[in-house]
Amino acid sequence: MNTLFADIILYDNVGIPYNGNTKDEQGMGGSEFQAILLLEEFSKNNKKVICLNNTNLDKETNGVLYLSNKSIHKYKFKCNHLIIHRNSDIPSTILHKKCYQWITDNYNHSNLQFFDLLEKNKCKLITLSEFSSNQFPNNWNKHIINFIIPEWVYDYEIPQNKSDFVYASSLMKGYKSTINHWAYLKNKTNLLNNKKLHVCLPGYDNPSHDISIQELNINYLGSLTFKKVVELMSKSEGLFYVNTMPETFCITAVLAEILKTTPHIFCLNGSGALEEVLNTKSVTKNFKDFINNIEKQINCESPKNYKPKIIIDKWLNIFNE
Numbered sequence: 001m002n003t004l005f006a007d008i009i010l011y012d013n014v015g016i017p018y019n020g021n022t023k024d025e026q027g028m029g030g031s032e033f034q035a036i037l038l039l040e041e042f043s044k045n046n047k048k049v050i051c052l053n054n055t056n057l058d059k060e061t062n063g064v065l066y067l068s069n070k071s072i073h074k075y076k077f078k079c080n081h082l083i084i085h086r087n088s089d090i091p092s093t094i095l096h097k098k099c100y101q102w103i104t105d106n107y108n109h110s111n112l113q114f115f116d117l118l119e120k121n122k123c124k125l126i127t128l129s130e131f132s133s134n135q136f137p138n139n140w141n142k143h144i145i146n147f148i149i150p151e152w153v154y155d156y157e158i159p160q161n162k163s164d165f166v167y168a169s170s171l172m173k174g175y176k177s178t179i180n181h182w183a184y185l186k187n188k189t190n191l192l193n194n195k196k197l198h199v200c201l202p203g204y205d206n207p208s209h210d211i212s213i214q215e216l217n218i219n220y221l222g223s224l225t226f227k228k229v230v231e232l233m234s235k236s237e238g239l240f241y242v243n244t245m246p247e248t249f250c251i252t253a254v255l256a257e258i259l260k261t262t263p264h265i266f267c268l269n270g271s272g273a274l275e276e277v278l279n280t281k282s283v284t285k286n287f288k289d290f291i292n293n294i295e296k297q298i299n300c301e302s303p304k305n306y307k308p309k310i311i312i313d314k315w316l317n318i319f320n321e
Contacts, residue, residue, distance in 0.1 A: 020061025
């Protein structure tokens, strides 16, 4: 059995199949999208990188070798740094010097498989925010590293004339509540007269039919590539989002702030990391404030910096501990 060595191996057996081209070809979840961005940044820093995920296509893209998870039965893998993505299984056959669990979702029962490793300091926990980090025991070896926002997004030319609103999240994170509140404001106020709500979803929980609602000016666009989401967001005057599943970071909201598209977010189950990662004061747990913010057309503040250099330096510093 041949041996494959890499400085960094990311192991993911819970996400959709992907390689470096996937982000430019289809919509995808934020966790998989960020895995691609992170690994490409490692490669730019002269690291040899392998990504094992549910792909059936072995492919090297932008300096990263993407292989099927089944390859662990074909090769002996060795690495300096093993990143276990989300709640993926612990791959006992991958020999490594250091191990990291990269949690990009909220705490759930699948995290329990890492309990002993983290208790015994055999693994470091990487979370996206203080909110996420606080879901786990204080004695664990924990680090907070935010998601990457590509450099070009910060330099994106923003249209002078913006119109309408956008919902860009999954169905499970609050779509039904968002539509109910959109309908209420349409029927009870003049705030959304002639306004449209453009809906795009990440691809993993898309409906099999068109969910546009013509009488409410809801326009379903399906699953868009990241660049198309940026284009849509830049043209919109606001993000309209009633959140029911607390966010650990929320790429959508951060994109909105960068692109001067006010993130109007009404949080029904706590604000999660949203108030932490945004500067704009339009995240609220009060419905009246949500309405007032839309009415006053509250502006975006200067966005926080999540450019690749800042994020990758944090990873490399932890590698060198």
